[in-house]
Amino acid sequence: MSNHRVVLPRTRSVVAAVGATMAAAGVVALTVGLIGDSALPTDAQLLTGGVGLAFSAALLMIGFRLVSARGGLVVDLDGGRMGMGVTSERDTWWVPLPEVREIGVVPLARGEEPIERWTAALRLAGRAEVVLAESDDRSTIVLLARQLAERAGVPLDEDPDGEAPPVTAPAAPGVVEIAVRRRAALQGALAFFGASLLVVGAAMFASVDREPVFGFLFGPLMGLLGLALLLITVVKRFAVEELRYDGQRFCHRFRLGKLRWAGREITASRPTWRLFIHGLRGAHLELVGDDGTLVVASGATTRSRASLEEIARLPTRFAGAAEPARPAMDGARATR
The missing domain is CATH 1.10.287 (Helix Hairpins)
Structure with missing residues (x-):
């Protein structure tokens, strides 16, 4: 058995799971009562039973997800890797420890706007930074970042001047397709x-x-x-999500066959990439520009077609014209 050091414990929602289970039991009882009504014809009884079964199964599925351990941050000392939990213990994103750079205190702000919130972010080599916690109180985030860095055994960057770390602008236009x-x-x-x-x-x-x-x-x-x-x-x-950069603006939209919709554009001369892991709701990638934020690949997990590892490495697709084109992967495809 691997020797794991718990940095952030996994969470469970036992009370909410009990509530979902009780609701499922109520749906089953109501369905049985309706089916037992002799006034209903046979086809109506079958329809009522099928709907009640599907609804109670959905509630039980939610209850099972709520009671399952999810989220968390652990260090596998024997395997030399760090794991970030998503929807369950089996759904854990593992990153080699040599590729974990530091935990930093990062301000959340767009362009020249004043800083309103602060985050404790895990910085990884060749990947978007992972937001571990956020608050409008910088001292709280600094204290939490210190504790997390000490438990994880990684360096800490407190950013004492209160300025955002330098962000490299994309060097070349490109198009990336993401299919969760x-x-x-x-x-x-x-x-x-x-x-x-x-x-x-x-x-x-x-x-x-x-x-x-x-x-x-x-x-x-x-x-x-x-x-x-x-x-x-x-x-x-x-559907497929399409993220396009033309040298000045990023455009994000959905595509299903020839149908395209929900297009949004932002100016991002110096973009910031952040990866949020929400446990039960999966993960998503945020691209913060000068005049807005784009949300990409919501609901991604380690087992989705576009895995969490691929989503985290998505910023490197816009990293420079000198970088050779990569072959398309299962869940994401890039073109220049």
Whole structure:
């Protein structure tokens, strides 16, 4: 068994998991009661049972995720590596210790705006810095960064002058395509909830002649909510994110076949890249420019098609014209 030193402990949400389990039990009880109603025809009983089963399964899935240990920061002394937990213990991103540079105190600010928040960030070789904690009180972040650096056994950069570290601007334009797709965080739960709500909403709207209040008020609302959740799942499963730099502005948008949408642009003469790991919700990469922030690859995990390692190395795709083009990987593809 490996010798692990815990820097940040993993977390569990036991109370929330119990609540989700009790809600699932309530859905099962309600479903059994409705199926037992002799006034319902056979097809309605089958539909009610299927919807109740899917909804309770989604709640149980959420409960299992909540009670599972997630997040955290550990050092594997025997393996010579540092691990950052994501959605579970199996979903841990491991980085070799020689590639861990330091823990720094970094201000959050765009362009010439005043500093409003501070972060304790883990700086890695050839990757975006990982935000471990953030606060509007710099002294709190400095104290936390000192404790984390001491536990992890890595150098500490407190940035005593209160200035942001120098950031190298991209040297060459380029285009990167990111496909998180399979095994994204909460993908299965969103699909279950979306399908259940869509069927329930459609069934309620279909019975508007018998229950006009529920049919008109709640049927369309639940159906649209279920459709939105399903669309989120479909987009995350099949769409591709495109990040383009033309030498002056970064543009981020989604693409599914020939359909493109949700395009956003920011000016980033000296961009800052930050990687956030949210545990149950997976991770995402932020690109901070002079006039805004782009969020890329939300829901990424170590097991998604575009893995956390690939997402963390994404800034190197814009690192210079002299860098040779890399072959496309499973989850991300770059073109110049």
